[in-house]
Each structure stands twice: as C-alpha cells, then as structure tokens.
Amino acid sequence: MTEIYQLRYFLAVVETGSFTKAAERVYVTQPTLSAGIKKLEANLGTRLFDRSAKRVFLTENGTRFVERAKAVMHQLNLAESAMKNEDTPKLLRLGILMTIPSQSIRQILQPFGRQEAGLITELFEGTEQEILNRMDEGRIDLALTILRPGTKNNAISLYREAYSLAVASHHPLANAKSIDPTELANEPTIVRSRCEVLSETSRFFTDRNVRPRLVYRTAQDERALAMVAAGVGFTTLPDHYRAEGVTRVPMKGYDFEREIGFVFSEHHLSDEKSDLLKRFVDLTKSSLPDMAYEKITIGNLT
C-alpha cells in the first residue's frame, strides 16, 4: 500500500533530481529517503528512477507516475484545507446534475434568473449520487437531476429522453436511420466518464462483441461533443445533447432512457425557503413548453 510519506519523498526527488537534496527538503536523512523510494518502487512493481552518480533521472514509468502522485497530494491538500473554511447560511442552494446539457440548464434556469436575480446563492454540480447525498444532508435545497422511481424526496418531472449515438455529421454512418452496434467495431470512441449508464453501455457493446477503441475520456460532456463534431470519435449520450456538426442516430437495441426533473426534500426547509422554492418550480414549469417531447427529433439537429 502506497503511503503519503513515500509520495512526498518521490516528488521531492523529482523536483531536485537528487536523493540527497530531496532528503534535505523533506527533513529526513538520505538513507531514509532511499529506503522510502525503494518501498514505493517495490509496491508499484517498477523502477521510478535511473540512478547515476551525478543525478537521478525519471524512468518512463516514473514520469507517468509524477502526475498521479501530484494528483493524490493535491486532493489531500484540498481535503485538509476544506476543513478550514466555514459555511455561511445560503438562500437557495441548487444542485445540478453534471450530465445535463448546458443549453437545457440555461433554458430551465433563465426564467427564474430573470425575475429573481441574485437569489440562487450557491450552486453545486455533481453526479446523481453526490446530489442525493447532499440533499439528504440538507446541503442542497433543490436539485435538477434524474428522477428514479421510489425516491423518498418530492419530485417534479420536466422531461424524458432516450440515449442514442452521436457521430460527426460527416461520418459515413451519419445518414443511417438506425445503426447496428457491430458497425462500430474498432471505431474510435469518446467516453463520458460521468454517464449514468456508462457500465450498461459498456456491457451493451461487450455483449455484442464490439470493442470500440478509446481515444478520449472526459467528464465534460460539451467537450465530448466537440470532439465528436471534430471527427475524433463517437459517443453515446442523452438526446437533449446537440451540437453543430453532430448527428444523433438511434442504435439498435440501445434502449436506455432517463427522466429529468426537480427533486427537493421538505425536511430541511424553512418556510421562507419553502416559499422561494415553490416560486422557482412554478415559474420554471410555466416556461416548459420549450422542453416538450415534440421538439426533440432524432437525426441531424443542426
């Protein structure tokens, strides 16, 4: 098991190019640092440095590990400093599912933003589970997220949508009415890492013995779409996602759907906040014809 001190030592050597200097930097002796690096290398099963008398050099694997080690330390620092900041009371704290298109969010939020400017005092964006956790803990007043049957919270449905394929409009498959997944074998693919049906999608392809080639993985769906439009690869995502240069095509057997709406729990709400929330939802629903099903057509939406 990798330990924090080992990562500290490793990064000190990376910075200084020398075990001796690194040891000074982290306030231990050189043999301590040497032993720590040795343990880290043993744990990872690979050599991280090529040693010479004058200086040490990162191996190829060592180089790959640097960013990873930095990421761990970065998260650790964030974790520690997050405990030093104090929360102050908020008026309306809104949680938004990160896999909802920005355009849809704008449509949904804009009516309220126009009439009640400034009352959304905190926004949290995350995965479905993160949002639910925060609501359970009273840290979000209202969430725009996926509706699931049997939820204990209050739910107001806004729209339903299917998941389908997204390919570049100039792609040979873009004109098909429907695509057989086997046509995507070895095609470059872009993975939306926060997709709610990511494992189902993976299984969908695996079950058909289709292995797309991973080119790019991102948590930012608009990025994924831009790469699709650029011809880098295909992806799958909910139908409301549209972009210039991207054609949406159904895929045979790919029948996943989701329902998007507001979720709130009244357990943690003051009367004032309950009022505000009700105003928010009513105003938003009254502007929803724009989001109705009939506006969504499958195919090239540009």
Added chain:
Amino acid sequence: MTEIYQLRYFLAVVETGSFTKAAERVYVTQPTLSAGIKKLEANLGTRLFDRSAKRVFLTENGTRFVERAKAVMHQLNLAESAMKNEDTPKLLRLGILMTIPSQSIRQILQPFGRQEAGLITELFEGTEQEILNRMDEGRIDLALTILRPGTKNNAISLYREAYSLAVASHHPLANAKSIDPTELANEPTIVRSRCEVLSETSRFFTDRNVRPRLVYRTAQDERALAMVAAGVGFTTLPDHYRAEGVTRVPMKGYDFEREIGFVFSEHHLSDEKSDLLKRFVDLTKSSLPDMAYEKITIGNLT
C-alpha cells in the same frame, strides 16, 4: 499530516455507521480505529462524527470531508493502477488547453478529422502547465494552447484574443458599451477555476476595492457560460467564448490578452510522426479564415 490509514478508517466508518463494524472491515481492532479517527479529527481540527451508543452520525464537517477523502483514495488507486498498465505506441497524441471554447476546438480539429479520420489516437486535456510538462516528457506530440514568448518549443500562432466580461443578455449592464468594474460590487460572480488570468483578475477587482459575491466555481467554462446566461452571475473569459443569452462587454482597465496556437517539440518525434504533424498543422492553418480577428465583434454575439 493526514495519513492514508486514517482515511481508510474514516471511510469504513462512513460506510458502516459503526466503529466496531468498520474496525472489522479494515482488519484492526476497534480501539485502533477509534484512535485513528481521533488523530484525524485532531489534525483537521474538527469533529467528524457524532457518537451515540447505537450508531455514529457524520457531523456537517464530516459530511463535507467524505467526498474529499474519497477523492484522495480514488487518486491513490488510480496512481497505483496506472503503473500496472502498459503504454502502447500512439499515432498522434494531442494536448488541448481546457480553457479553449469547444466551438473553437471543433473548428480547429474538424478539417483534419474529416480527412484523416482515426489518426488522433489520444487526447489529453489540461491546464497550460500540465500540457507543457507532458510535452517536455514526450507524452504529447502536439498541443493547442497559449503561446508564450520565449518558449523553447516550436510555435504556430492561430489567433489572439482579449479577455472581457460576460453577463446575461437581460442584465441591466448588458447594453453598456463598456463597464466600469465598480459597477460590479456585490454582484454574484462565477469563477472559472482554470482561468489563466484568475489571480490577475482577482487582483484587478481587489485593487479597485470591488468584491463580487462568489456563487459558483467550476472548471468547465461552458457551464460557467450557461450560468451566466441563466442570470446566476457574471464572469470574465476570453472573447472567443460565446453563448446564446450571454453578452460580452469590455471592462475598463481589464486589458488581458492571450495568443492561441500549436506547440510541438521535435525532440521526441519520429519521421513518420513529424510528417503527420506537419500535415495536421498545414491543413488546419489553411482553414483558418474562420478564426480571423475580423470575425470577433464585442457585444451581443447571439
């Protein structure tokens, strides 16, 4: 200093709701786990659990810490598993600055994607420094990023752009020809956490004794824009960023600029890859009239 074992214990208690059960799960005795949690709480300076005889409950701070602890462990797992996978040679590995608009990326990449489908075999997206590091380490062949004077790499300029204000088109300030920063005092603001001039922008406001109110912080610029359009708050960003419902307005004294282009180093390139790269750059430049200066006008771009 927080240690990994403390995080392991903490997350086990979160999962089980009980020190005793958590201790079983992590294969230590309950007093060991109790002491570990106590050390963690001492280090963080806050209580993470409310203890009762039946079960333990997360405090508000404990709840905030859960996601942080998970992020650390997640990165640690990634770091370890990254050493177990073997790199395979890639054809063209492209690094892209994360603060370039998706639309610009699509315009830049699409000509190549049309004619050379499938040859972009790996995409990395990150901050400027991350991209430069990866290029130095030979892990990126070509980068689309900010050009800085005095760089050691080869650089090809694509366009220059200024930074300016983005407000909702229905905002009272949206019709101004230019905005004085003092008009933004106490206005809700959205922070783009990966902005290259984030500290300069912060200092810009501080120097004028202007304190906008932070509502939302995100690394996703398209999200920031959607929130601006929705009226949640204002932000600053490069001029190429546009969105429906967002008006771009210059701000007096806010004179930051950036130059975007391709960067590559020939030190790590095979002849074949050098060829491919040259084709990429030539093809892209030949389609660049779309990106020329004259197409950028300041004001409402919808």
Added chain:
DNA sequence: AAATTAAATAGACTGTATCTATGACTGAAA
C-alpha cells in the same frame, strides 16, 4: 590510481500503530 560524490545497505534506535484489558455510557428488556 586516488579522491570525491552520491546512492545503497546494515544495524540500532525511536515513534506510533496496534493489541489486550477495562471503563463509561446508552438503550432495551425483564
């Protein structure tokens, strides 16, 4: 070949995670 520098190894020491044993507290059942 000798001197210098820096990483590796060996063995003793020190700090702390861990164990066993016990105490304190709470809630449920008799």
Added chain:
DNA sequence: TTTCAGTCATAGATACAGTCTATTTAATTT
C-alpha cells in the same frame, strides 16, 4: 428499577516500521 448488551473511549504494553548513524558500493573526476 435493575440488569444486560452493545458501543465508543481510555490505559498500558507490545510490535512494527520509519528513522538514525555508520559504512559500503558505485560512478565520476582529478
């Protein structure tokens, strides 16, 4: 009301592993 069961906290001893000092090994320079 008392007893019992369950759970977290505390105390003291033990075991383990990071750390130290001393030395060896390896590479480079003079």
